[in-house]
Amino acid sequence: MVFSDNDTLRLHGEALCASSPLPGAAHLVLDAPWGYALHTLPHLPRPVLVVTGVNSAPYLRDLVDLRPQGVIARPVGPQEVLAALGRVAEGECFYEGPVLEDGLLPCERAVLRRLAFGLENAEIARELGVSRRTVENRVGALREKLGLRGG
Template identity: 30%
Template sequence: MEPLRVMVVDDHDNFRRGLEAMLTAADSVELVGTAADGRTAVEVALEQQPDVILMDLHMPRLNGVEATARIVQSSPHIGVLVLTMMEDEESVFAAIRAGARGYLLKGARRSEILRSIEAVSAGEVIFGPGIADRMMSYFRGVRLKPTSQTFPQLTERERIILGRIADGLENAEIARELGLSVKTVRNHVSNIFAKLQVAHRAQAVILAREAGLETPD
């Protein structure tokens, strides 16, 4: 099995070098690039086309959120895994909106970082323990539904399914509730993601909630 091609982006020299040493020592990954600012990160990422990028957020020239957005827009197959000290909700949601597939806090153990790299490369979305709790708290709450005025590009069925996604339901649960096959729901979800130009469920939920949702009567 070929090692995963990984890039490191961080403006703190010591921390970046520590990550580089860790990745170099791991058999499952290959370090293919580094950058100390967001603008260089975009240039190197588009040239090297890594499988996964470990991305800091607070950086000179171009912050990590904007760098992530530019990279994902040009090369959506690249998985961005944020690794930062910033744990406020605004930073987490901004990174996800930009297209990040994972969010870890600095201080994460070596095994957690490597496991997260593998997960992100496989198309999964992963959050560190503290971040996951924040996400679950955000996704829980009043049952909401998107309206035709909010998402005119979606069909009525797609808006219903998006509402169920916002409720935290998985495809199988949505299928049971709506009396559909899992394959049909999966196809609807793919169409929703394409129309909303999002890569995963967390991104879709944040977009839906921030775009405006109404509580059902």
């Protein structure tokens, strides 16, 4: 099966997969719009390959933490996607993308991910079950680590 929140991309993925049957079952997540894979992956059957155009280390670290069997985070052609699906179907696990060393703690990545979706500190605190002050501290740490100015 092919999963994407972009219907056109999903249909192209389905056509690609139908054009070349795989030796085993594997699912394809086309991460569009960006962030779709983070929300969907925990609920999907395995094995799964995620193809994304995101090159943000914190985002990719969160994605890898969800343990898909394969992640491709670079430009890729249809034949490479089919080959990667075959690798996943055969039980191989792999990651192809930028280095994931970002220096952020998991709790900081959780806050960053929610900031990226436009949540306010109070909303983030509620979602994470922490105090607003804790979220403010983590935002401060993120600004420092990522070299961002206040705003």
